Amino acid sequence: MKVMPIRYSADVEAMTRFYEALGLGTGPVSRPGGWVEMPAAGGMLAIHRSSGDDVGRCELAFEAEEPLEEVAERLRAAGFEPGPPMDEGFGHSMRVQDPDGVWVQLNLYDRDLYT
Secondary structure: OOOOOOOEEEEHHHHHHHHHHHHOOOOOOEEEEEEEEEEEOEEEEEEEEOHHOOOOEOEEEEEEEHHHHHHHHHHHHHHHOOOOEEEEEEEEEEEEEEEOOOOEEEEOHHHHHHH
């Protein structure tokens, strides 16, 4: 599993330029341009278009390398109740709260859907 923080921004292009200046490369970009992946050695930074309260927020997400149902079974066995896997434009996602009540997102990608 890879770590993938998601940085919400009202200006995805400017945010992409900022992180490129820090040394990250640009990977896959969604067709509408509201999602940019910026690979790094230990994962990637994702920049997601947003407005309002989400601007400036960062969310912890992980890219799963196995079916989300298998991850959900392990979470339940450990006493955590994830939400159901959801169909997304990029594949599937599932959210679960950590012990502090902070939401963590798990994504299983089908990159052919948006690249």
